[in-house]
Amino acid sequence: MRDQNNLYAKDKELVNKVLRGDRGAFATIIKNTEALVTTIVFKMIQDNRDREDLVQDIFLKAYHNLPGFRHEAKLSTWIGQISYHTCLHHIEKKRPISVEAHEETISKDQGSLSNSTGQWLYRKDLAGILKTETAKLPPLYQTLLTLFHLEEMSVDEIRQITGLPEGTIKSYLYRARIQLKERLLSNYEKEDL
Amino acid sequence: MRTNHLNEEELQAYALDPEQTALEFRSHIQDCKTCARHAEAYRAMFDALKTQQRPVFKFDLSGAVLKQLPEKRTERVKKGLLLYGCALAAFGILGLLSFCFRQHILYWFEGVSEPGLLIIVSTAVVIGWFQIKELYRKYHRQLTELDFYSN
Numbered sequence: 001m002r003d004q005n006n007l008y009a010k011d012k013e014l015v016n017k018v019l020r021g022d023r024g025a026f027a028t029i030i031k032n033t034e035a036l037v038t039t040i041v042f043k044m045i046q047d048n049r050d051r052e053d054l055v056q057d058i059f060l061k062a063y064h065n066l067p068g069f070r071h072e073a074k075l076s077t078w079i080g081q082i083s084y085h086t087c088l089h090h091i092e093k094k095r096p097i098s099v100e101a102h103e104e105t106i107s108k109d110q111g112s113l114s115n116s117t118g119q120w121l122y123r124k125d126l127a128g129i130l131k132t133e134t135a136k137l138p139p140l141y142q143t144l145l146t147l148f149h150l151e152e153m154s155v156d157e158i159r160q161i162t163g164l165p166e167g168t169i170k171s172y173l174y175r176a177r178i179q180l181k182e183r184l185l186s187n188y189e190k191e192d193l
Numbered sequence: 194m195r196t197n198h199l200n201e202e203e204l205q206a207y208a209l210d211p212e213q214t215a216l217e218f219r220s221h222i223q224d225c226k227t228c229a230r231h232a233e234a235y236r237a238m239f240d241a242l243k244t245q246q247r248p249v250f251k252f253d254l255s256g257a258v259l260k261q262l263p264e265k266r267t268e269r270v271k272k273g274l275l276l277y278g279c280a281l282a283a284f285g286i287l288g289l290l291s292f293c294f295r296q297h298i299l300y301w302f303e304g305v306s307e308p309g310l311l312i313i314v315s316t317a318v319v320i321g322w323f324q325i326k327e328l329y330r331k332y333h334r335q336l337t338e339l340d341f342y343s344n
Binding site for chain 2: 023026027030031034035038039042051052055056059060063067068126127130131134145146149150152174177178180181184185
């Protein structure tokens, strides 16, 4: 709780400095949130040029809207929210985002694994396979998985960023994990043949 | 003792935090090779997700953004000055009118004791101050929201 209050106080100090015209303070805000914003942009946007333009747009938008930031959430969450919605808006401009369109039938046959699956997953270049297989998931699933597992955000924090109901986030996370696991295992079975 | 296999939800919960999982699930996983393999697959996947390489941009993001920021917040300062100017002018006009029509104003309060007058005036000032402040905050919030969605 004290850490949380400390964080809010630091956020407030940084925001006030920026509002007084301190550009160095804004550079600090960029440095503090760059990893989160980059992760969201990379997971949601495929085109590299678009990513570079969008990430700058996000921080410019954050700068121009900083006077309206009311410290109801962490500054990083607020900037994450801007990132998510800016990317979503960009995707919607190009084509409608649909999770269902990417859904695949998931095999529920639990007995199809060979004995060494677990060890195989550790032994193989799991990071490389995971990167390839994650990229095949819908952007929304990729974003949710990354926010939860890599950024270690709670479902509530993800809710604040995405605006999705908690139940929807949990359900999407559940389905994304199953899809990813099935893809990893089918990858394993192919190599095992 | 649970005899049927754990479902995907239970396997995910176990892989995320085995300690928080019900004892019957844990003991089932210990005895059931199929569930143990699935749980292990989830666990390996979660570990890999947690340690995946973070993407990075190959250009100086901070420098690129700072270059695009307006030189100074002059517009903001101008807006602030305009607001204070208006408030000062309003007070000036009000003061002048009060001075010109002081006889009439004093007539309204004839018979009211000095402490009573003080209470009336200070209450009116406080209420007025909060009303103006709220009005400005609301206006500022609406402008910010408009700005946010139009950017």
